[in-house]
Amino acid sequence: MRAVLRHLPRGRTALAVALATGTVLSGAALLATSGALVTNASLRPESLLVLLPLITSVRAFGLSRAALRYVERLVSHDVTLRLVARLRTDLLLGLVPLSPAALTGVRGGELLARLHADDDALQDVLLRLLAPAAVAVLAGSAAVVLAAAVHPGLGAVPAALLLLLGVVVPAWADRAGAPAARAVAAAEEARGADVLDLVRGLADHVGGDGGATALAAADARLREQEAAERAAARVAAVATLLREGVPALGLVAAFVLVGGGVAAGETSPLLLAAAALGVLGSFEAVAGLGAAWPLAGGARAAGRRVEALAATPPAVVDPEGPGPRPAGHDVAPVDVGVTYPGASSPALAHLDLVVRAGEKVALVGPSGAGKSTVLALLLRARDPSAGRVLLGGADLRRLPLDEVRAASAWVPQEPQVPGASLAGNLRMGDPAADDGRLRAVLADVGLADRAADLGLDGWVGEAGSRLSAGERARLGLARALLRPAPLLLVDEPTAHLDRAAGAAVVSMLAREPRTVVMVTHDATLLDERWRVVVLRPPGTPPGIP
Ligand SMILES: Nc1ncnc2c1ncn2[C@@H]1O[C@H](COP(=O)(O)OP(=O)(O)OP(=O)(O)O)[C@@H](O)[C@H]1O
Structure with missing residues (x-):
């Protein structure tokens, strides 16, 4: 009010x-x-x-x-x-x-x-x-x-x-x-959420019991709303x-x-x-x-x-006053610990790592070891619960958030692909990129044929549904490659790719002139150009992978 x-x-x-x-x-x-x-x-x-x-x-x-x-x-x-x-x-x-x-x-x-x-x-x-x-x-x-x-x-x-x-x-x-009005509002809210979840997961529902359970639940929800x-x-x-x-x-x-x-x-x-x-x-x-x-x-x-x-407090905030300018683009978590809100044990503890500018670092380790969490820290999507993350020697928390975000391009495990054109999705990485540049980067990630087929202005479908999971992952990678940022943070780029395509992507990333920090489960794709850093969940006894 x-x-x-x-x-x-x-x-x-x-x-x-x-x-x-x-x-x-x-x-x-x-x-x-x-x-x-x-x-x-x-x-x-x-x-x-x-x-x-x-x-x-x-x-x-x-x-x-x-x-x-x-x-x-x-x-x-x-x-x-x-x-x-x-x-x-x-x-x-x-x-x-x-x-x-x-x-x-x-x-x-x-x-x-x-x-x-x-x-x-x-x-x-x-x-x-x-x-x-x-x-x-x-x-x-x-x-x-x-x-x-x-x-x-x-x-x-x-x-x-x-x-x-x-x-x-x-x-x-x-x-x-009032009770009826509250019930109507609650039913509307729940129905909205159910319908969105239903639409998002339609393929899974249809593949399960043909959507019968989901439709019965939606029907029950509608009847609740009608009674209210x-x-x-x-x-x-x-x-x-x-x-x-x-x-x-x-x-x-x-x-x-x-x-x-x-x-x-x-x-x-x-x-x-x-x-x-x-x-x-x-x-x-x-x-x-x-x-x-x-x-x-x-x-x-x-x-x-x-x-x-x-x-609601944001997970990260801009510093009050600007700190010292970073000298270069080395990134370094120093004695870092992360405990997620509500979690009983830390996701990361006492992590020390220095990634030199231009270096290619592969983060490997078991599921839940905290690999994606390290990328979130380098991107400053969240702050460490303990320790510091440095960029060019400056604490990320002391740098303007825009500057930190501009320093890195990030490819999440499941990139969001808005239902726009192929070009529209790519230009989220660089709005000024011309068609030639878009085609070149699509070729870099192995999407040249698909792009020729779909056309740069072709619609990728609702949430990228006209693309395969591997193509969506590569589109996310292409988008990040277009961003002129010195640090590339890539989460499982080969997860949905066959071996040959995965090897091509990892090799292309190794040729990148900028710093690359890549999370991967497949260490067999890595060659001598990569420095492999193994993460283990905190508390894992040494020797257990
Ligand atoms: N937003 C969150 N809230 C609470 N816990 C979380 C959150 N994100 C991750 N975690 C937990 O933190 C731990 C580390 O997660 P993280 O995603 O960094 O692991 P990972 O090594 O990347 O795993 P994977 O290889 O399966 O992707 C896990 O135990 C996970 O359940």
Whole structure:
């Protein structure tokens, strides 16, 4: 919520509220003057001149209501669009430093559903919460004062009924509907995550039991959501009934209170019609509060979640002041230890390693020995729990993060291949690379034929599904090769390749002029150009590989 208030342009917001209040009052005045006009016309049909002021008023209020509503919509939507743009930018910019390490363990679908829902809830705050609340107070107060001016007792009627309709009914509906609303939100979130997981793993599901289990689970989820929505709809139906019924009470009260005076000949009949219809029209002041009440809870919760995401500490942060410039590109973990959050034992302990600029180092060792963790440290995707990682003698934590990231190109075990073109995927490595350069690097990683087949502008499929796992791995490698970084960090580049293709890739990496640190399980592909560093899980007795 604070995030919304911070981004709201105050002047335009006040203008939107003033215009909305004017619209409601114009509407009530239109009804009141119409009532007076009809009554007057029926009492004195012969005199058009007497009716002229009322006719003019009806026209004026009719036009002003429409004009005010139009301008109010323009202003309030303009404010909302500005708000959305600022909120979304903030949210996405906040996510960037959390990736990759601080988002480990977050379900992608849940994050997406939450961001989407929270974003929607927050963008409605002005249109459906703040503006309706302000209009209810301003227009409602004006209506009460005007009704009291017509008849002292009449002021109390809209006051009580507006409170009933604007506060009591929505508060009851919100309270009664809260469990169902929470269940709907939870079911939506879970369904979003399930569907994303289902789509991502469709091939595995189909290959298993033909997708039957996954579809049954999705069906159960949908039924849960349907039950929650039914419960919410029942409460909404009662609230709607009350919303429609309460204004009728105002009409009856006006007839009784002002009608008594008319019957006694103390009050003009014009005033009866004007007061009755004016009171009816004044209920528009609280029309927006029905939706505002539940939104208030939802927006507060959404605001808290967005702020919690914004407050999630990134795994690595930029240093306050720049440290000494690195002298060269030697990289060296010094007495480094890493213990992952929640882990009972360290993934790395007392690691010392110096990789000289231009050197080719192969990290080998059993699964879980911490090889990928070393690459994450060199890339500064995370910081060591103990010790330091040096680049050119400077602690990575003292260097600007951009500079550290610019020093290295990284190929993860399973590179992400967005569903773009081949060229689009490659240019993530170097946006300025021309087609010739792209073709050359594709040839380097053994993808020349596939590229000729697909075309540089060919679509690689959703998450690279038109490529084989080995081709996706090589595309990831090609992308990293395009990055003009002095340090190349490569995680298992041969995992999905046959022996000949793997040997070609390892040989190509050995010819690279820059420093290469490569994780591999296949030490038989290494020749004398590689320095082999064997990692063992901490606590492994010497001699056990
Ligand atoms: N994000 C994480 N959170 C918690 N533990 C993790 C995380 N990433 C890795 N680990 C654990 O740290 C240890 C080292 O993992 P790492 O991926 O570095 O090993 P590896 O040698 O590269 O393994 P492999 O050869 O199987 O890829 C493992 O026990 C792993 O379970």
